[in-house]
Amino acid sequence: MRVLVTGGAGFIGSHIVENLLQEGVEVAVLDNLSTGKRENVPKGVYFYKVDLRDREGLERVFREFRPTHVSHQAAQASVKVSVDNPLLDFEVNLLGGLNLLEAMRKWGAEKILFASTGGAIYGEVPEGEEAEETWPPRPKSPYAASKAGFEHYLSAYGQNYGLKWVSLRYANVYGPxxxxxxxxxxxxxxxxxxxxxxxxxxxxxxxxxxxxxxxDYIYVGDVVQAHNLALKGLEGVYNVGTGxxxxxxxxxxxxxxxxxxxxxxxxxxxxxxxxxxxxxxxxxxxxxxxxxxxxxxxxxxxxxxxxxxx
Ligand SMILES: NC(=O)c1ccc[n+]([C@@H]2O[C@H](COP(=O)([O-])OP(=O)(O)OC[C@H]3O[C@@H](n4cnc5c(N)ncnc54)[C@H](O)[C@@H]3O)[C@@H](O)[C@H]2O)c1
Structure with missing residues (x-):
């Protein structure tokens, strides 16, 4: 298994990279360092400073590293930025995400794990209730809309090209x-x-x-464990929260x-x-x-x- 972690220099991505190394998996990181930091990437991990919007850069990463799996954590991850600049959010989260899916299709990568949002995709959750995966997405922000939209692309790529996919809808993740x-x-x-x-x-x-x-606050170590499980076996949409x-x-x-x-x-x-x-x-x-x-x-x-x- 060769896993490319996009956004691996960021908060959640870097914890995922550490865990994959402990599991003995070969890992590479793709990140444009817009919010991530180079020092978050452990020594010995291949690092590509590439932007998701750069198709030629993505092509080079896939040609060189030949990932079998992609953990897609990179994103324009701010609700506020998406409200101020919906086009930027679209370009990174949807167009950039599609560039990644196309590279996977071309180079025959098997499976993608997507960092979606449980905290934003369902809209308001009424008092006493817990949002379930079967609830229809009701995005309020462009950020949530781009995450919901990308899940639909995953479903389409699954049906048309046989891509395996898991969407992990994270709650509010926190930690070191x-x-x-x-x-x-x-x-x-x-x-x-x-x-x-x-x-x-x-x-x-x-x-x-x-x-x-x-x-719903979830510790980053618990998100990493969910990711690990998803990498090994799951497919489809899963909330990652505490209830x-x-x-x-x-x-x-x-x-x-x-x-x-x-x-x-x-x-x-x-x-x-x-x-x-x-x-x-x-x-x-x-x-x-x-x-x-x-x-x-x-x-x-x-x-x-x-x-x-x-
Ligand atoms: N933190 C949370 O509570 C939370 C909740 C739900 C979903 N998520 C999702 O989890 C993922 C990771 O979030 P995080 O909290 O670690 O944020 P983060 O900002 O620390 O990590 C995002 C990483 O993506 C990189 N990146 C951004 N745009 C890029 C581009 N165009 N090309 C290449 N790399 C790019 C950044 O440099 C950064 O390293 C994101 O997809 C986010 O939407 C986070």
Whole structure:
């Protein structure tokens, strides 16, 4: 098995690369380093600084590395950027993704694992419910639309060209190496700010001063285990979440406790475009033996310790 990890210099991709190396799999990384970092890629891994939009660059990677499998983590991954610049989002996530599928078709790669979004694809998840894979996608942002669109292309490539595919719909992933300077990644943002003794902004769910939106937070190590299982056997669409919802305030309290500091909190109005509540049903994946191993409190503790050590 020879696995090409796109986005392998990013947060989730780099954890996947480490795991594949431990499993003894031959790995190469393709990344344009737009948000990823070269130092996230372990030594000894082939690294191609190539953009998904560059067809000739992709051709060279496939000709040289001849992957049998592709783990497609690279993306324009920001909801906000997609709202500000839907064309950029389209070019990277859909056109870039199609370039990748065409290279796979030409060079006979067998299977693709796609990093989709459970956190954005279903729209609002009503109180007390967990979004299941059978729910129809209801994208609110161009980002979610591009992820849903690419899943349809996967289905079409499966039916027309026999490509094997898995779409892993990640919940809110957090853990070491997440970028604390972006718009998203509240655990990373809070960890860095609280450790530095800086005030934090808490965006409201409905009105300033409330507990904030509800999200399903999944530790990156558990995502890696789901990816591993999917690589070995699964096909189709799977949520990767915990089924538990936590408010932004709960995240802040857990971070503050792990950091041993009490932050100053600045309440802010809801952010435009934010969903109020998103929680995923993990049961389809659990039926294949996967279980989240890292509790919310433990995952936050591990993340805070990582930021403390930086
Ligand atoms: N972090 C989450 O909570 C979350 C949730 C759902 C889905 N996802 C998806 O998981 C994947 C990984 O996300 P992440 O959080 O690790 O983000 P990240 O920004 O750390 O990783 C994305 C990587 O893709 C690379 N990249 C971006 N555009 C590229 C291009 N045109 N060509 C080549 N490389 C390019 C970046 O340099 C970066 O290394 C993304 O597809 C994202 O949409 C993430």
């Amino acid at each position: 190496r997440q970028d604390p300077h972006g718009e998203a990644g509240v655990v990373a943002i809070f960890s860095e700010r609280v450790l530095k003794g800086e005030p934090v902004t808490l965006y409201a769910r409905k009105s300033p001063g409330d507990e904030g939106c509800v999200r 538990e919802g936590h408010t932004t305030m709960e995240v802040l309290e857990a971070v503050a406790q792990a950091a041993g500091r009490t932050p100053q909190v600045n309440p802010a109005p809801p952010r435009p475009g934010d969903l109020e509540r998103s929680v995923l049903s993990p049961h389809k994946l659990m039926a294949h033996g996967w279980r989240p191993q890292v509790s919310f409190a433990e995952g936050i503790r591990l993340t805070v310790e990582y930021f403390r050590g930086r």
